Amino acid sequence: MKTKIIPFVFLISCFTLAQNVKITILESEAKDTISKHIYGHFAEHLGRCIYDGIYVGEENKVIPNTNGVRNDIIKALKELQIPNLRWPGGCFADIYHWKDAIGPKEDRKHIENLSWGNIRENNAFGTHEFLDLCEQLGAEPYLAVNMNSGTVQEAMEWEQYVNNENGASSLTDLRAKNGRDKPWKVKYWGIGNESWDCGGHMTADYYVNLYKRYATAMTSYSNTEKLYRIAVGPGTDDYEWTETVMKNIPARRIEGLSVHHYSVFDWSSKGSSFEFSDNEYYKTMKRAWFMEEFITKNSEIMDKYDPEKNVGLIVDEWGGWYETIPSGGGQLYQQNTIRDAMIAGLSLNVFNNHADRVHMANLAQTVNVLQAVILTKDEKMILTPTYHVMNMYKVHQDALLLPTTIENNPDYNGIAAISVSASKSENGTKHISLVNIDLIKSHDITIDIDDISNVSAQILTSKKVQDHNTFENPESIKPINFKDFKVKNGKITVKVPPISVIVFKGK
Known part of the structure; x- marks a missing residue:
């Protein structure tokens, strides 16, 4: 059966239809905790992420640094309260040999980055530098084998x-x-990366047998904490791969299963990161919404073999992926616009709402690569719209998930306009994160939540979905206080502007 393609002109006319949206917060059904590790990040030896991004070298006298790592980046990531950081890849992990990058830096082996541009690297940033960085950030390291x-x-x-x-x-x-x-006591270990592609083009059966060798050798015999070993899962809707892994790896040898999903509407022509059409925007949003289906179907398979949900679903690569900007000076360097804020808000809501199974996620990537939270240029640094969304959402870390329902959610050719998640912290503070990806219309929303008062809110939005921060104007887009809502009898009524992210706070 072929999917009927509705012309974009018709979609525009659909946007004029009024929708009254009702969101209900089901606090009485709350039982799952949103793991802080859902708000993790990913830093690969790729483009300008590590070198000339995070790491500028101890000898750099222009950019303030600690052991070669930029102080402004350390400060910004600490503000995000990032819970974990994945390294060294990605595809780079499968050409990386850790012993080449320890000891005196003058003695370290220089290598060719065969995964990303055949660039020569001097291995100045290795295991010690990375794990020391994680200590500075208060983040758990996640090493990819x-x-x-x-x-x-x-x-x-x-x-x-x-x-x-x-x-x-x-x-x-x-x-x-x-x-x-x-010792650093590293808990999280990814055994392989995209083994169905750049990690070896393996079959699922071959990968499982090889994984069992690695997982058996990598044990917790002499450690105080149990290792968290993460197996490779699919990067597409290849659910047979998930079935093979979950069916054949013994429960005592696996703690997590990774999946990757990028919001790419066309891999052969990914489009500009900041000069894109309305039609490209909606195609991107449709791919972003696929995350819901992807997690749901993988979770259903995992539930067959792990009904107690001991094995975590780890979304350790996610985000938007567009064409590289050549002037950025590095592979996969792209701008970060309000479109990316929509991807971030929507995706984090999906992860939150699947907190029973999703134990970790890692945005790709931290600095100067793909949907980065930070961009750098010489001594300058800017925080992207994605950074601000993650900063607004950090209130959900380790909070109790409050289940939600949505009625009359506007639907445009399979794209839901409204996304929501909610949580309650240990001190009783409630947070509701709300996203309207509609490019044109505001939507009237009623949020039914028992017993809430002293409500405040922040909003991130802009006039155009292509808007972004620049090195000349680094604070063009940032969260501001939002007061255009009413609270009465346990209900919040609000008109949510187009392309906006709002986080409510109350008790």
Whole structure:
């Protein structure tokens, strides 16, 4: 059966139809906690993410830094309260050998980044630099193991090097020689990356057998905390891959299953990151909404083999992906507009609402690559609309999910206009995050929530969906206080502007 394509001209006419939207907060049904790790990030050796992005080198006297890492980036990421950071890839992980990047920097092996542009790298940013950065940020490190060109022994020794107590072996002696006596106690380990593609073009059956070797060797024998081993899941709607992994890996050998999804409307022609048409915008939003279906169907398969939901669904790559801006000076450098704020708000709402299964997510990527929260140019730095959405949403971290229902949600050719999630913190504060991806219309919404008062709100929006911050005007887009709503008898009534993200707060 072919899908009927409705002309975009007709879609525009549909936007004029009035919709009265009712959202109900079901606090009495609350039982799941939104893991703070849903608000994680991803930093790969790609373009200007690490070098000339996060890391400028200790010898840099122009840009203030701590051990080579930009101080302004450290400050910005601490403000986000990022809970975890994934590294070194991505595809780069499957050509990365950790021993090349430890010890005196002058002795480190220079490598060619075969995954991303054949760029020469001096390995100045390695295991010690990354794990020390995570300590500065108060974030849990998430290391991706080289499963393609590496070996089981290499992965096992990496885990022992960073986790075992000093003096346990020659590996921990080597770590101490390199300046670190105590272990970092890294919990999260990704075993492989996109093994169906750049990570080896494996079949699901082959991957499962290889994974079991790695997961068996990488144990918690000498560690105080149990390792969290994450298996590779699908990056498309290949649910047979999920079935094979969940069916054949013993429960004692797996703690998480990763999936990847990018909001790309056409992989052969991904379009501009800041000069795009209204039609391209809606195609992107349709792909962003696919996240709901993708998580739901993968969760259904996982529920068959793990009904108690012990294995977490890990969305460790997500975001918008457009054509590289050549003037940005690095691969996959793109601008970040209000469209990306819509992707972020919508996606985070989906993750929150699936908190029973989604245990972690990692936005791709942190600095200067894809849907970055930070862009840099020499000594300048800007915070993107995506950064501001994640900063507004951090209130949901480790809060109790309040289930929601939506009635009369406007639907345009399969795209729902309104997205919502809600939570309640330990001190009783309630937060409701609301997104209207409609490009044209405001929508009248009633939020039915028992027992709420002292309500305040912030909004992120702009006149045009292509609007973005620049190095010349870095605060063109940022959250502002929002007061255009009423509260009466446990109901919030609000007219939500087009292309906007609103977070309400009350008790």
